[in-house]
Amino acid sequence: MNPDVEADIKDLSATLASIEAVMDLASLRAQVAELEEAAARPDLWDDQEQAQRVTSQLSHKQGELRRVVALRDRLDDLSVLYELAEDEGDEGSLAEADTEHRKLRDEISSLEVRTLLSGEYDERNALVTIRAEAGGIDAADFAEMLLRMYSRWAERHGYPVDVFDTSYAEEAGIKSATFRITAPYAYGTLSVEQGTHRLVRISPFDNQGRRQTSFAGVEVVPVVEQTDHVDIDEKDLRVDVYRSSGPGGQGVNTTDSAVRLTHIPTGIVVSCQNERSQLQNKATAMAVLQAKLLERQRQEEQARMDALKDSGSSWGNQMRSYVLHPYQMVKDLRTEHEVGNPSAVLDGEIDDFLEAGIRWRKQQG
Incomplete structure (x- = not known):
């Protein structure tokens, strides 16, 4: 693999690791489980406002968890994509790996910005x-x-x-x-x-x-x-x-x-x-x-x-x-x-x- 590409993937992995630490994935998974339990209660919709708040929070937390987990999986796969493209000498596969590399860099950068939002009301509409x-x-x-x-x-x-x-x-x-x-x-x-x-x-x-x-x-x-x-x-x-x-x-x-x-x-x-x-x-x-x-x-x-x-x-x-x-x-x-x-x-x-x-x-x- 190109040394510059390898170094950039390592940097992206370190950035994602710091994002995972800030988001506290264990705590996030616990929150999702708690909200799923609340959403499954038979009397949930007896209080419409509370039900909407629970379902909205659940959707948001599940989305956050899926997003960061998917980024880690894609980043782990990226090195394999490059190695396969180089082993086969396939320019098309190399271009595909480069495209995925750029997308991951942009998405990780965007998620990193999200972790900077830690004010009291930042999560709100x-x-x-x-x-x-x-x-x-x-x-x-x-x-x-x-x-x-x-x-x-x-x-x-x-x-x-x-x-x-x-x-x-x-x-x-x-x-x-x-x-x-x-x-x-x-x-x-x-x-x-x-x-x-x-x-x-x-x-x-x-x-x-x-x-x-x-x-x-x-x-x-x-x-x-x-x-x-x-x-x-x-x-x-x-x-x-x-x-x-x-x-x-x-x-x-x-x-x-x-x-x-x-x-x-x-x-x-x-x-x-x-x-x-x-x-x-x-x-x-x-x-x-x-x-x-x-x-x-x-x-x-x-x-x-x-x-x-x-x-x-x-x-x-x-x-x-x-x-x-x-x-x-x-x-x-x-x-x-x-x-x-x-x-x-x-x-x-x-x-x-x-x-x-x-x-x-x-x-x-």
Whole structure:
């Protein structure tokens, strides 16, 4: 076997061994067995929410275990593939081994990033809010481009996206949108996207074809669970109901079913218009408000810790630039990761940026 190939396979094996140690496969197998036992109970579906939580956790843990076990089996087989290809002098088999080698390197690297997600809420689903900032119509259009980018990323991975609220701008694009992405470690993965995104392009809304810089903000919080303690006093809430609207202010509902909640002590405002009834919209809006209050608590705790360590925030607010003119480039301003294909990034190809962000954040810690 080629010495370089042999050395790389040894490095991959060592990396996978460290991943297996972090994941604690014995503990993971015990958790799977415990969840399988819980899922087999005859009274499981007497409590629908608990049943969904058990089956979801079981599916996730089984998937994690299968993934790492399969990687180890494939890596063990890779050396045999190379030896057989070399013994037979078969160029086709050698090319096949090289392809499998590249795939394993990418998949092990991706799994290694997952092991870096060890925050308290990293395993949870993500609640994402995008807001148009400075830049007028272009900013609203850019906010809608980012909504599509995250939706396409989720679609590529088979992750469900639930849009809770969309506030459309008058001429084009959106003022804001709030949506949930349901996936293992969605919050930990997407939390590195938080901050201000910047777009530079020739404005399609400028008759003189001038270059325009616009901004959109991305907020990412973990979805609350029943075990979280987020008490909201009804006296601290203002509840407004209104009719749902579509693009351009077009009415899409003839009843006042949309709900807006204002948390008076903090000034946090959330709304939901996508459910069928006012009661459902209020329940969804309350869940969004709880998630935002939970994240506020987490940030306050983090600020106190940072103050104790005497180390200010290591995050700059502006985190990524998307340049479409006079050249083509997307660059992360924290990690320095950049690519020359903005259209692919805006179509959801952001995994490299997410991995770079996660690695960067771990280094800062």
